[in-house]
Amino acid sequence: MRVFSKNQLQRYPIYLKFFKELQAEGTENISSPKIARALGYSEEQIRKDLQAVSDSAGRPKKGRSVDKLIDNIESFLGYRGKTEAFLLGTGHLGAALLNYPGFQEMGLSITEGFDADIGKIGKTVGSKSVLDIRDLPTEMAKRHCRIVVLTVPASVAQKVADFAIGCGALGIWNFTPAHINVPDGVVIENVNLASSLAVLNHRLNEKMAKRH
Amino acid sequence: MRVFSKNQLQRYPIYLKFFKELQAEGTENISSPKIARALGYSEEQIRKDLQAVSDSAGRPKKGRSVDKLIDNIESFLGYRGKTEAFLLGTGHLGAALLNYPGFQEMGLSITEGFDADIGKIGKTVGSKSVLDIRDLPTEMAKRHCRIVVLTVPASVAQKVADFAIGCGALGIWNFTPAHINVPDGVVIENVNLASSLAVLNHRLNEKMAKRH
DNA sequence: TAGATTGTTAATCGATTAACAATC
DNA sequence: TAGATTGTTAATCGATTAACAATC
Numbered sequence: 001m002r003v004f005s006k007n008q009l010q011r012y013p014i015y016l017k018f019f020k021e022l023q024a025e026g027t028e029n030i031s032s033p034k035i036a037r038a039l040g041y042s043e044e045q046i047r048k049d050l051q052a053v054s055d056s057a058g059r060p061k062k063g064r065s066v067d068k069l070i071d072n073i074e075s076f077l078g079y080r081g082k083t084e085a086f087l088l089g090t091g092h093l094g095a096a097l098l099n100y101p102g103f104q105e106m107g108l109s110i111t112e113g114f115d116a117d118i119g120k121i122g123k124t125v126g127s128k129s130v131l132d133i134r135d136l137p138t139e140m141a142k143r144h145c146r147i148v149v150l151t152v153p154a155s156v157a158q159k160v161a162d163f164a165i166g167c168g169a170l171g172i173w174n175f176t177p178a179h180i181n182v183p184d185g186v187v188i189e190n191v192n193l194a195s196s197l198a199v200l201n202h203r204l205n206e207k208m209a210k211r212h
Numbered sequence: 213m214r215v216f217s218k219n220q221l222q223r224y225p226i227y228l229k230f231f232k233e234l235q236a237e238g239t240e241n242i243s244s245p246k247i248a249r250a251l252g253y254s255e256e257q258i259r260k261d262l263q264a265v266s267d268s269a270g271r272p273k274k275g276r277s278v279d280k281l282i283d284n285i286e287s288f289l290g291y292r293g294k295t296e297a298f299l300l301g302t303g304h305l306g307a308a309l310l311n312y313p314g315f316q317e318m319g320l321s322i323t324e325g326f327d328a329d330i331g332k333i334g335k336t337v338g339s340k341s342v343l344d345i346r347d348l349p350t351e352m353a354k355r356h357c358r359i360v361v362l363t364v365p366a367s368v369a370q371k372v373a374d375f376a377i378g379c380g381a382l383g384i385w386n387f388t389p390a391h392i393n394v395p396d397g398v399v400i401e402n403v404n405l406a407s408s409l410a411v412l413n414h415r416l417n418e419k420m421a422k423r424h
Numbered sequence: 425t426a427g428a429t430t431g432t433t434a435a436t437c438g439a440t441t442a443a444c445a446a447t448c
Numbered sequence: 449t450a451g452a453t454t455g456t457t458a459a460t461c462g463a464t465t466a467a468c469a470a471t472c
Contacts, residue, residue, distance in 0.1 A: 005463070009414050013406035014391055031429060039391060044465060047431070060429045060472045078413050092338075096308035102389060106409055126304075146416065171416045173409070177314060179226055179251060187419060189412035191403065194225035197318055197385070200401035201290050202221050204358065204383045207399060217439070243453060256441060259455070272448045272453045 002052060011049055013106075014039065016073045022066050031063030079107040084145045085173070088160055089152030090115045090130050093175055097149060098126035110149060112139065133160070140167040147171040154178040161188075214264055223261055225318075226251065228285045234278050243275030291319045296357045297385070300372055301364030302327045302342050305387055309361060311338035322361060324351065345372070352379040359383040366390040 018039060022030055032050070036043040050064060053076040058064040074080055087094055090113040097103075098113055113130040115121055121132045131139060139145075148164045150157060150172055157178035164172065171187045174180050182188045230251060234242055244262070248255040262276060265288040270276040286292055299306055302325040309315075310325055325342040327333055333344045343351065351357075360376045362369060362384055369390035376384065383399045386392050394400045 004414060006411055007463080009411045010404065010407035013389070013404065013410050017389060017391060017406075033429075038393075040393070042465065043429090045463090047429095048464085051431070058430055060431095060470080061427075062472080063429070077410050078417070083413070092308040092311040096304040099304040100405075102405070103409075106406055108409060147412070170419065171412050173412055177225070177229060179229060181250075181252070185419060187412060187415040189408055189415070191405070191408050192222065192225065193312075193314070193403070194229075194318055195222035196401055196403050197315075197320060198225050198289050199218055199221045200359070200383050200385055200399060201295070202216060203399040203401070205290065207382065207397060219439080245453075254441065255453090257439090259453090260440090263455070270454055272446080272455095273451080274448080275453070 004052070008049060008052075011041070012053070012073050012077055015046075015049065016070065016077070019066050019070050019073070023070060027066055029059075029063045030066055030069070032058075034063070077106070079105065081107050083108050083147060084143055085110045085147040085149055086136070086139065086143075086145055086164075087113045087128075087149040087151060088115075088133065088136075088164060089150065090117075090120050090125055091151060091153070094149075094151035095125045097151060097175070098128050100126075108147075111143065111145075114139075133163075136164065137167045140164075140169070145169075147173060150174045150176055150180075152176060216264070220261060220264075223253070224265070224285050224289055227258075227261065228282065228289070231278050231282050231285070235282060239278055241271075241275045242278055242281070244270075246275070289318070291317065293319050295320050295359060296355055297322045297359035297361055298348070298351065298355075298357050298376075299325045299340075299361040299363060300327075300345065300348075300376065301362065302329075302332050302337055303363060303365070306361075306363035307337045309363060309387070310340050320359070323355065323357075326351075345375075348376065349379045352376075352381070357381075359385060362386045362388055362392075364388060 018035065019030070032043040032046040035046045050069065053072050054064070054068070055072060056068060085108055087098055087110050090098065094113060098110060103110060110128065113125055113128050114133045114136055115130050116133045120130050123130050146169065148169045150161060152160045154176045157174070157176040158180055161172055161180045161182065165182065165186055169186070172180065172182065174188055174190045177192060177194055180188055230247065231242070244255040244258040247258045262281065265284050266276070266280070267284060268280060297320055299310055299322050302310065306325060310322060315322060322340065325337055325340050326345045326348055327342050328345045332342050335342050358381065360381045362373060364372045366388045369386070369388040370392055373384055373392045373394065377394065377398055381398070384392065384394065386400055386402045389404060389406055392400055
């Protein structure tokens with residue numbers, strides 16, 4: 001099977017968003033040079049990316065069908081299916097994610113929040129109920145949930161992750177700044193704000209230095 | 213000057229976090245093979261990364277001084293300075309970021325929120341006041357603010373980004389799912405949840421496929 | 425037809441990994 | 449001393465870019 005690099009995988013949702021805008025405007029076909037201009041990638045890269053997930057060929061002079069592209073990318077990304085996830089840690093960030101409507105159209109449905117704070121358990125956040133973290137084993141068994149969204153304090157992140165893995169979690173979407181070690185067979189994806197800020201800051205400082 | 217790749221830059225905050233944990237435990241020296249085992253990188257890569265930001269050499273058999281490493285990385289990442297930023301869009305995610313205390317120790321201080329919603333203007337979120345987005349030009353001029361955190365709805369993201377750039381913003385930390393075009397001289401860093409989820413989902417599906 | 429765009433194959437580029445002498 | 453670890457130089461690997469014939 002073809003392997004997809006992390007960078008490449010990250011580009012597909014960006015293509016998809018752009019194609020949906022085109023669709024909304026009524027554009028029927030789109031060529032790679034045009035995509036390249038709009039998104040700032042090279043046209044060769046775009047061709048390779050789209051070929052990798054397309055079930056049909058592009059047409060010289062016309063490009064590719066926007067509808068088909070959307071179809072293909074949505075299927076590839078799994079937006080057509082429905083994956084359930086639990087969110088662990090209903091602090092500010094956790095609550096924001098529970099309130100975020102965008103996950104639905106990505107095929108991800110965060111069905112429940114979990115917390116250790118007695119003051120939060122039983123409440124509702126973003127129309128999702130907050131359960132006791134101690135109920136995680138039974139809830140994970142009941143639902144067919146493979147993914148947990150980790151928004152607990154960094155100090156307990158590894159411990160909670162281990163607990164979730166023990167309950168059967170196979171994918172961990174880690175929003176904490178903690179580095180999490182996971183066993184083979186478990187996938188971890190980090191949304192690390194410190195890392196992101198490091199890139200922004202450094203690029204900014206480069207520009208400033210160049211200016212003087 | 214040495215160039216730092218995006219991947220490399222993203223690793224430094226992860227090193228830093230690990231070294232601070234070591235420091236808290238009282239560990240004085242750390243070697244790259246040990247870091248490699250803890251964080252899952254190769255030891256050669258770690259040596260290169262640390263050499264690139266260190267002002268002193270490591271010592272065979274001992275490794276490097278944890279204190280010095282923390283010093284060097286914090287200086288490199290700009291955690292010792294103080295950068296001001298404005299946050300645009302005080303919805304759920306924006307509010308979560310205004311409430312997040314971690315940015316302070318990264319040298320970033322989000323001093324104000326801005327919104328177009330009359331119901332939010334004048335309120336306080338995370339002890340930061342929410343101002344009218346129309347006051348952005350005067351506020352940006354008053355403060356020496358180069359960075360804006362973009363947490364507005366995707367539908368207005370490009371428009372608000374353009375507006376902020378017009379007010380003098382040089383760095384945009386984009387938390388919206390929108391693709392933002394910026395002119396030369398402006399740096400954009402995207403925190404794209406859809407991209408992150410795409411990676412998680414795909415890696416997860418790979419594992420599942422391998423299992424059967 | 426002419427020419428824009430495709431898909432494929434080869435070249436380049438850059439990052440990671442391997443090898444190894446130097447050294448505390 | 450012996451050996452773990454360093455820093456450097458070379459090899460490998462993979463992704464991006466370039467080149468170009470095929471084609472609608």
